[in-house]
Amino acid sequence: MGVRKKAQGTEGQGPHIGRRGLLIGGAAAVVGTGVVMREELSELWWRAPGVTKPRVDGAVDFTGARWVAASSGNLRRADRPDDYRVDRVIIHVTQGSFDSAVRVFQNPSHGAATHYIVRKDGHITQMIRELDVAYHAGNRDFNQRSVGIEHEGWVDKPSSFTARMYRASARLTAGICARYDIPVDREHIIGHVEVPEATHTDPGPHWDWDRYMPLVRAERKRLASSGRTPDPGATRAAE
Numbered sequence: 001m002g003v004r005k006k007a008q009g010t011e012g013q014g015p016h017i018g019r020r021g022l023l024i025g026g027a028a029a030v031v032g033t034g035v036v037m038r039e040e041l042s043e044l045w046w047r048a049p050g051v052t053k054p055r056v057d058g059a060v061d062f063t064g065a066r067w068v069a070a071s072s073g074n075l076r077r078a079d080r081p082d083d084y085r086v087d088r089v090i091i092h093v094t095q096g097s098f099d100s101a102v103r104v105f106q107n108p109s110h111g112a113a114t115h116y117i118v119r120k121d122g123h124i125t126q127m128i129r130e131l132d133v134a135y136h137a138g139n140r141d142f143n144q145r146s147v148g149i150e151h152e153g154w155v156d157k158p159s160s161f162t163a164r165m166y167r168a169s170a171r172l173t174a175g176i177c178a179r180y181d182i183p184v185d186r187e188h189i190i191g192h193v194e195v196p197e198a199t200h201t202d203p204g205p206h207w208d209w210d211r212y213m214p215l216v217r218a219e220r221k222r223l224a225s226s227g228r229t230p231d232p233g234a235t236r237a238a239e
């Protein structure tokens with residue numbers, strides 16, 4: 001989320017386009033560019049019964065996260081990383097309380113949500129499985145290739161970003177990087193504002209990248225030395 005820079009973007013910024021809408025969009029693309037049509041068709045193929053991986057109710061991708069499902073209007077079912085390669089982590093700031101972020105992500109008309117929300121005290125709630133495409137970047141390509149993390153706070157309020165929040169978020173991001181073999185650098189771990197054609201300014205100037213990145217690197221190293229690469233969906237949600 002965060003402060004909007006200008007006009008609304010594409011995916012994830014407006015009302016949800018339902019399956020019917022997508023089909024109509026795909027057919028309409030025949031008149032337009034063939035590239036778009038092929039993209040829609042390949043997505044529809046992944047929607048065929050029996051193609052997607054089995055899912056366990058309440059499973060989370062990050063051990064310790066609590067599961068609260070986002071509305072299906074704020075995401076697209078997918079089968080990542082098999083259908084789309086995951087190579088970016090995108091950092092957001094909510095511009096509101098943790099509870100209000102959870103609420104809007106449950107609202108089907110919001111049209112946007114991230115995979116995770118990190119609370120000020122370091123608690124993490126997962127609302128969308130990493131398998132699925134969350135509408136959070138305002139850019140279709142970046143939605144498909146990324147995992148989105150919201151942080152409770154305000155871009156113009158430095159006190160929003162607590163030590164516990166940075167540590168918890170760093171553990172989360174390091175786990176994502178381990179799962180998908182994403183390099184821990186600022187090309188692959190970016191702010192919403194750095195997404196091409198981004199319409200939002202979060203995480204803003206007070207998000208301390210110089211503090212955050214070494215924490216992510218340390219957590220990533222710790223995971224590597226433990227020889228543990230957590231499987232997506234392998235753990236049950238924290239009670």
Ligand SMILES: [Zn+2]
Pocket residue numbers: 001002091092093136192200202
């Ligand atoms: Zn954002």
